[in-house]
Amino acid sequence: MFDLPIRVMPTRELLRTRPNPFTADQVRTLRGLRRAGPPPRPRTEPxxxxxxxxxxxxxxxxxxxxxxxxxxxxxxxxxxxxxxxxxxxxxxxxxxxxRTTTQPVRSIKAHRPRKATP
CATH class of the missing domain: 2.40.50 (OB fold (Dihydrolipoamide Acetyltransferase, E2P))
Structure with missing residues (x-):
């Protein structure tokens, strides 16, 4: 069916897509639908x-x-x-x-240091 886009709202950058959980009949019964906004812009800065x-x-x-x-x-x-x-x-x-890989970046923040419990 359709893929659902997941975007960062202020920049409209496309993060990933997920499969649509609705069937075509279920989509027709949804209320308050609106068209998608402008297409996402590619990132210019690293x-x-x-x-x-x-x-x-x-x-x-x-x-x-x-x-x-x-x-x-x-x-x-x-x-x-x-x-x-x-x-x-x-x-x-x-x-x-x-850079030797083409994989996207998955996480932005570092892990916080873990403390061992006695």
Whole structure:
């Protein structure tokens, strides 16, 4: 049938589509329907995400693992994800890594540090 678009409202950016749970007869009986708005615009600037560096010094963005070193373990880093590059902002410098995957970014925020319970 039809796919339901899921968008970010202020920018109308298309995040993903989900299958429509309604049949054609059910859609005809719905009240208050309106036409869809303008088509989504492609993103012009890179997506900015945050990641927490693992104990081994590795972060994962869009299915790509990036080794930053154990020196940065446990820190939260900011990463700018563009079509061809990943720009990682560390405390003292900036690293640019070539992007090897085409997967979309799934999460924006880093995981908060977990505390062990005795």
């Amino acid at each position: 997506i900015t995400v945050q990641r927490r560096v693992s104990n081994t010094g590795v972060v994962m963005v869009a299915g790509q693992k990036i080794a930053l070193g154990r020196l940065h373990a446990g820190r939260v880093v900011t990463i700018h994800v563009a079509d061809t590059t990943l720009t990682i902002e560390l405390d003292d410098d900036t690293r640019i890594v070539r």
